Amino acid sequence: MPTGAVERSTPLVLHVDDDKSTLIMAESVLKNAGYSVVHASNGVDAIARFEESAPDIVIMDAVMPEMDGFHAIAAIRERQGGEHVPILMTTGLDDLDSITRAYERGATDFLTKPINFFVLPHRLQYMLRSSATAGALRASQSKLDSAQRIARMGHWEWLPERDEVAFSRGFVRTMQLPANDSRMQWQEFLDRVADADRAGLAEAAAEALEHGKTWSIEFNTQPVLEGGPRTIRLEAESHLDQNGVCTRMLGTVQDITERLSAQAQIHNLAYYDIVTGLPNRACLLRSLGEALDRASREHTRFAVLFLDLDHFKQVNDTLGHDAGDALLQQVAERINHVLRDSDVLSKSEESSEHHTVARLGGDEFVVLLGSIRRPEDSARVAQRIAATLREPFCISESEVRISTTIGISVFPADGQDADTLLKHADIAMYHAKERGRDGYQFYSRGIHDLALDRLTLERDLKYAINNDELTLVFQPKIDLATGRVSGCEALVRWEHPERGDISPVEFIPLAEDTGLIVPLGQWVLRAACEQMQQWHFSGYADFSVSVNCSAVQCTRGDMAREIEAALVSSGLDASFLEIELTESLLMKDISAGIASIERMKELGVQVSIDDFGTGFSSLSYLKSLPADKLKIDRHFITDLASDVGDAAIVGAVTRLSHDLGLTVVAEGVETEEQLAVLRRLQCDEAQGYLIGRPLGAEEFIDLLGEMGSDKRVASPSGDWHDQAA
Ligand code: C2E
Ligand code: MG
Ligand code: MG
Numbered sequence: 190m191p192t193g194a195v196e197r198s199t200p201l202v203l204h205v206d207d208d209k210s211t212l213i214m215a216e217s218v219l220k221n222a223g224y225s226v227v228h229a230s231n232g233v234d235a236i237a238r239f240e241e242s243a244p245d246i247v248i249m250d251a252v253m254p255e256m257d258g259f260h261a262i263a264a265i266r267e268r269q270g271g272e273h274v275p276i277l278m279t280t281g282l283d284d285l286d287s288i289t290r291a292y293e294r295g296a297t298d299f300l301t302k303p304i305n306f307f308v309l310p311h312r313l314q315y316m317l318r319s320s321a322t323a324g325a326l327r328a329s330q331s332k333l334d335s336a337q338r339i340a341r342m343g344h345w346e347w348l349p350e351r352d353e354v355a356f357s358r359g360f361v362r363t364m365q366l367p368a369n370d371s372r373m374q375w376q377e378f379l380d381r382v383a384d385a386d387r388a389g390l391a392e393a394a395a396e397a398l399e400h401g402k403t404w405s406i407e408f409n410t411q412p413v414l415e416g417g418p419r420t421i422r423l424e425a426e427s428h429l430d431q432n433g434v435c436t437r438m439l440g441t442v443q444d445i446t447e448r449l450s451a452q453a454q455i456h457n458l459a460y461y462d463i464v465t466g467l468p469n470r471a472c473l474l475r476s477l478g479e480a481l482d483r484a485s486r487e488h489t490r491f492a493v494l495f496l497d498l499d500h501f502k503q504v505n506d507t508l509g510h511d512a513g514d515a516l517l518q519q520v521a522e523r524i525n526h527v528l529r530d531s532d533v534l535s536k537s538e539e540s541s542e543h544h545t546v547a548r549l550g551g552d553e554f555v556v557l558l559g560s561i562r563r564p565e566d567s568a569r570v571a572q573r574i575a576a577t578l579r580e581p582f583c584i585s586e587s588e589v590r591i592s593t594t595i596g597i598s599v600f601p602a603d604g605q606d607a608d609t610l611l612k613h614a615d616i617a618m619y620h621a622k623e624r625g626r627d628g629y630q631f632y633s634r635g636i637h638d639l640a641l642d643r644l645t646l647e648r649d650l651k652y653a654i655n656n657d658e659l660t661l662v663f664q665p666k667i668d669l670a671t672g673r674v675s676g677c678e679a680l681v682r683w684e685h686p687e688r689g690d691i692s693p694v695e696f697i698p699l700a701e702d703t704g705l706i707v708p709l710g711q712w713v714l715r716a717a718c719e720q721m722q723q724w725h726f727s728g729y730a731d732f733s734v735s736v737n738c739s740a741v742q743c744t745r746g747d748m749a750r751e752i753e754a755a756l757v758s759s760g761l762d763a764s765f766l767e768i769e770l771t772e773s774l775l776m777k778d779i780s781a782g783i784a785s786i787e788r789m790k791e792l793g794v795q796v797s798i799d800d801f802g803t804g805f806s807s808l809s810y811l812k813s814l815p816a817d818k819l820k821i822d823r824h825f826i827t828d829l830a831s832d833v834g835d836a837a838i839v840g841a842v843t844r845l846s847h848d849l850g851l852t853v854v855a856e857g858v859e860t861e862e863q864l865a866v867l868r869r870l871q872c873d874e875a876q877g878y879l880i881g882r883p884l885g886a887e888e889f890i891d892l893l894g895e896m897g898s899d900k901r902v903a904s905p906s907g908d909w910h911d912q913a914a
Contacts, residue, residue: 200317201225203244205235205261206279207253214306215248222310232256236264243270246313246320249296251280251287259294266295273324275316279304334358342443347375349398350436354378363421363442365413383409383418390423394438401427401435407445420446462548464514465521473547473555477607480543480559484600491543492567494556495596495614496524496574499627501552504589512584516591519584521546523577524556527570555611564599564631571595571629579627592627594618603632616640647703649685650696654708659683661716662883663734665892666854666876669868674893676733676767678876679717680883681709701741710742711751718759718766720886725761729893735767735797743770744781749788756792763793769820771799779810786815797854801842812849819846823857823877830862840870847871 202224206212209230216226227242229235231253239247247265251258258278265271278291281302288299298316300309334357337343343359355372364381366373375394382390386408397404403426409418425440460472468476480491498520505513528544543559556574558567575593582589596618604610613632619640621630630636653659663677683691700706714736721734742748748768756763768789770782786796797818802825811819821842825835843853855867858877867875881892 197225197245199223199225200245200313201227201242202246202248202313203227203229203235203238203242204248205229205231205238205253205258206248206250207231208250211250211302211304215304215309218306218309219313222314224310224313232258232261232264235261236268239265239271240268244274246317247274247276248300248309248313249276249278251278251291259290262291262294262296273320273327275320277312277316338362340443341445341447342441344439344441345378347438347440348436349375349438360442363419363444364410365415365419381411383411385409394425397425397427398435398438401429401433403427419444420449462550465518465548467521467554468545468547470547470549473545473549473557474607476543476545476547476557476559477610480557481600481605481607483543484560490561490564490599490601492558492561492564492570492597492599493610493614494558494567494571494574494629495598495611495618496554496556496593497595497618497622498552498554498578499592499594499622501591504584504591508584508587508589512589515584516582516589517548517552519582520554520578520591521548523580524554524574527573527577528556530573555614561599564597564602567597567599568629568631571597575627575629594621594627595629596621596632597629598632613637643699646691646696646699647705650683650700650703650705650709653683653685654705654712658685659709659712659716660885661713661720662885663720663889664876664883665881665889665896666735666874667880669864669872669875674732674896675874676735677889678735678737678769678883679713679720680737681713682883697739701739704741706739706741710738711755713737714751714755715758718755718761721765722759722761723886724890725765727890729890733765733767733795735769735795737769737771737799740771743785748785749792752789752794753792756794764795767795767797767818769797769799770816772801772803779813783814790815800856802838811845811851816851818852818854820854820856820876821872823855826855826857826863826867826877827859829866830860836866836870839867839872843870843872 200223202219204212204215204219204226205228206215207230212228212230216228219226227238227244229238233256235247235249235256238244249258249262253261256264258280262276262278265274265276275297276295277298277300278296279300279302280287280291291299297320298312300312337357337359340359341363343357343361343363345354345356345360347354352374353372354375354377356370360366361368361370364378366381379387379391390406390408393404393406396402403424405422405424407420407422409420412418422443422445423440424443425438427435428437428439430436460469460475461467462469477493483489484491501513501516504516524546528546543557545555545557545559547555547557549555556570558570561567575595578591578593582591596614596616598604598610598613598617600610603613616636617630617632620636621628624630660682661679662682663679665674666676666678667673668675681693681697683693683696685691697706700709717734717736724730738748742751752766752768755761756766770786789796795817796815797820798814798816799820800822801819802822819842821839825839828835829839839855846853852873854874854876855863855872856876858864858867858875858879860879863877864875864879884892
């Protein structure tokens with residue numbers, strides 16, 4: 190069926206002739222052969238009929254009044270649906286000139302008059318069939334063209350003998366050629382290739398031509414006015430004749446510019462850190478894999494430095510995330526700078542390109558020193574990095590100071606695979622942090638065991654908190670003036686099912702590091718309040734309980750809320766609870782310390798400063814802290830009786846505290862001599878093994894009973910009050 194025609198069961202013929210008899214004769218023949226027919230008697234009439242009936246085929250007389258057949262054909266060809274309709278021109282003029290004219294105007298075929306009516310239907314049938322084939326071909330070509338446009342590709346055919354390259358419209362688009370081009374010489378094609386790629390392409394083509402191969406290549410085009418160069422992938426195959434000579438080469442071109450840039454972008458996202466532009470973990474692991482291969486092959490060493498910035502969180506919290514990002518960028522630059530500095534590492538050229546700085550996320554960086562002679566080389570780099578990061582940074586116009594802690598593992602001694610080396614460097618870094626930040630540490634087996642121990646302990650502690658493996662003991666504290674038990678300190682105990690008793694000195698720091706201190710502290714607080722309230726019910730109402738609170742509890746949790754909750758749930762009156770805060774915690778951030786003490790005091794609880802003298806104690810800070818008590822650390826008490834210096838310190842602290850309205854408690858009192866000096870120095874309260882060791886709740890009450898309400902501390906020189914006097 191010709192294009193543009195309506196779907197019909199019988200093909201419709203438009204027969205145009207000014208001779209009525211010809212029309213009538215033809216009509217009967219055509220109808221007999223299964224056609225429908227419409228008539229027109231001149232060109233003008235023909236155009237009108239054509240538009241009206243959209244015929245499948247046209248028979249057009251040449252010479253007619255008003256408008257001849259040549260003009261009518263030209264007019265039909267210009268109409269929608271008329272471009273491809275088959276037109277058979279009939280005329281008595283059997284001269285070459287009119288035949289040529291007819292074809293020029295767009296006639297499909299030519300028949301001389303008088304018409305052979307026997308042949309006419311067969312001729313029409315043939316024309317319709319070939320028109321249908323041509324229509325199908327056009328449709329398929331247009332589909333191919335669309336597909337090539339969508340795929341940004343085109344195809345071409347090169348006939349080397351004729352030196353001619355023919356190509357599709359897709360090729361024109363892909364290669365950004367002038368729109369009407371459809372063929373060119375091979376050299377013209379080569380001229381479209383970027384200078385840098387031309388020789389390579391020509392060579393590959395020549396080789397394929399010679400050996401009759403299938404080949405492919407990627408090249409850039411010459412930049413054109415509308416845009417920059419495009420990257421093209423060319424695929425081709427050679428067709429050989431019987432003699433094995435390549436006579437034809439068929440190929441495609443595809444514009445892969447966008448695909449390549451998307452690939453590059455995906456690669457970037459997958460392998461690089463957005464903030465610093467450094468390789469990320471995935472990229473580092475790849476580099477580590479390469480380093481492992483190389484070092485195993487060449488029997489060389491390489492080192493992994495695991496860096497963690499100290500106090501980065503503070504920068505983020507105080508200056509904001511943009512400042513944090515800016516800091517990370519500058520850190521990345523400085524580390525890279527250290528690595529570029531040729532003094533730092535062996536000068537061997539090829540090894541320096543194997544160094545990698547990666548950011549693992551947060552404030553963690555890893556430096557891979559691809560090749561080192563001795564482990565000390567990596568220590569030198571670590572020192573340089575630590576030194577350069579200690580220099581102040583300028584972030585959004587303020588000066589920021591940080592430091593860094595570095596753990597080092599070395600292949601092959603500290604691990605045979607990437608994961609192990611990273612893990613061991615991380616463990617070493619962690620260890621270095623524990624020993625005090627801003628330093629570096631090599632990995633060692635000992636560190637590993639320690640780390641493993643801590644992991645197990647952490648797991649067990651978590652279990653212990655949730656499964657009542659913790660208990661409280663209570664250590665009495667007496668009023669030195671009266672000798673009465675004025676309070677007790679609740680101290681946590683952990684009886685590990687396998688390892689036995691574990692000291693809080695061991696597990697409290699672990700709990701602080703892991704955040705477990707928050708649930709642990711909550712447990713202690715509640716248990717202490719409940720115990721105290723229970724004692725009240727049993728009639729013991731003249732002493733208070735003090736609970737230790739760690740720095741991390743104050744910064745990570747909402748201490749005041751937890752205290753309030755423990756008081757509410759136990760029903761204990763706030764005046765019977767005392768909170769011990771360590772001095773070092775308060776000194777770290779004075780204003781935050783003051784704020785948290787004030788919140789606790791609003792609840793009505795007492796606050797004491799624990800372990801006074803062990804931190805960066807500054808007496809001048811004392812007056813700004815709204816605390817009630819000061820507990821002098823036992824280090825000052827131990828040699829109190831023999832060391833005049835310690836006695837002077839304790840005396841001065843006591844006097845100053847009294848001036849500030851603080852009660853003074855001495856910790857770790859073990860001897861009568863110590864007690865005597867404390868009394869002389871007018872210390873208010875004392876706690877220590879001499880008065881009583883930490884005891885379980887029942888034993889504590891027994892002790893209380895033994896001491897009696899006016900129980901006095903035994904003294905070799907007799908009466909308590911006498912001594913005090
Ligand atoms: P601390 O708060 O200074 O507690 C006093 C520590 O000194 C206790 O050790 C106690 O048993 C010990 N002690 C008491 N009298 C004497 C003495 O005469 N001589 C000597 N040599 N030591 C004495 P403990 O129970 O091992 O606790 C150690 C530290 O663990 C505590 O020091 C405290 O900082 C922490 N801690 C204990 N329980 C808790 C708790 O429930 N929460 C928190 N956050 N920390 C706790
Ligand atoms: Mg304490
Ligand atoms: Mg203490």
